[in-house]
Amino acid sequence: DSGVTQTPKHLITATGQRVTLRCSPRSGDLSVYWYQQSLDQGLQFLIQYYNGEERAKGNILERFSAQQFPDLHSELNLSSLELGDSALYFCASSGLVDTQYFGPGTRLTVL
């Protein structure tokens, strides 16, 4: 158990819809990272927040947004969903960039 929790575990929705994925970091970790893992693209870094502020941005689509709240939990919002957005979405937290602890992931299926 990494100490990072993600909800929900599975999510099935339709194209055009909007969903919110939630992540609670390990106690004391200020950084939260979001990743997308798909079969053809591997693990892709989406975005990082540090203590409520956006810190680094990766391959995140404009239809996707994230935020980190004062209690340090984070949410990833995915809108206008497309079939290709079906993937595993991981959240990770860290105190130091070279030691990230990953949550179990949310499997998103877009039908």
Added chain:
Amino acid sequence: DQQVKQNSPSLSVQEGRISILNCDYTNSMFDYFLWYKKYPAEGPTFLISISSIKDKNEDGRFTVFLNKSAKHLSLHIVPSQPGDSAVYFCAAVNRDDKIIFGKGTRLHILP
């Protein structure tokens, strides 16, 4: 354009022997390199890292070697154990804290 490449999708190694997982990168501006291990249905777990100013880092059975002139790093696991069977991801972190992952190598440890 893949900046971090793991060219072997899978690798089989006899138990007790050395496993060598390879990773190539194209950008000389990376600050850190990381290796993660992933079991099915779980998030990746951090294994070992190496700074770009070093050429070797060792932690128990795991050693990472960095060859900056060849833009190549490798993870050595010795001796290989059955529990090492997993997917291994190589990742690179640049100065803006952006993290780029390879597509992973599936390691099978044979009895």
